[in-house]
Amino acid sequence: xxxxxxxxxxxxxxxxxxxxxxxxxxxxxxxxxxxxxxxxxxxxxxxxxxxxxxxxxxxxxxxxxxxxxxxxxxxxxxxxxxxxxxxxxxxxxxxxxxxxxxxxxxxxxxxxxxxxxxxxxxxxxxxxxxxxxxxxxxxxxxxxxx
Numbered sequence: 001x002x003x004x005x006x007x008x009x010x011x012x013x014x015x016x017x018x019x020x021x022x023x024x025x026x027x028x029x030x031x032x033x034x035x036x037x038x039x040x041x042x043x044x045x046x047x048x049x050x051x052x053x054x055x056x057x058x059x060x061x062x063x064x065x066x067x068x069x070x071x072x073x074x075x076x077x078x079x080x081x082x083x084x085x086x087x088x089x090x091x092x093x094x095x096x097x098x099x100x101x102x103x104x105x106x107x108x109x110x111x112x113x114x115x116x117x118x119x120x121x122x123x124x125x126x127x128x129x130x131x132x133x134x135x136x137x138x139x140x141x142x143x144x145x146x
Contacts, residue, residue, distance in 0.1 A: 002052065003051045004052070014057035016056075016058075017122065019118060019119065025060060025061065028145060029142055031058070031133070032052060034049045034141055035052070036048075052136075072107050073100040074088060075087075090146045091144050094142045098134055098137075
């Protein structure tokens with residue numbers, strides 16, 4: 001099962017990727033692959049970007065490791081509506097397309113040897129999750145709660 005129905009969505013929990021974040025951390029980024037549609041004039045609703053079976057959650061101390069890689073893709077365009085996006089927003093939602101994710105993945109791969117072994121494992125798990133999610137969608141929405 002890749003996509004959840006409404007009832008299962010209410011019961012599902014995120015996959016958490018932790019390295020440095022304490023267990024009581026409340027600030028995070030959630031990664032939601034978008035359930036895409038072939039319908040003309042499709043306008044995705046909340047349910048279409050909150051229904052992936054294995055959504056990802058990364059807490060603040062750990063997502064700080066990723067922010068420099070997100071900066072590499074900006075300025076960019078919103079992957080859904082094409083509006084210009086000047087910077088990654090940890091307080092709101094960011095609609096990031098597959099091409100930008102591939103840039104992020106490639107930049108992480110280039111830098112991977114400069115990180116500690118624990119950080120390498122963190123980045124490898126992150127890239128593994130991304131690659132799997134990108135087999136089902138072309139857009140991953142990253143939503144922050146800061």
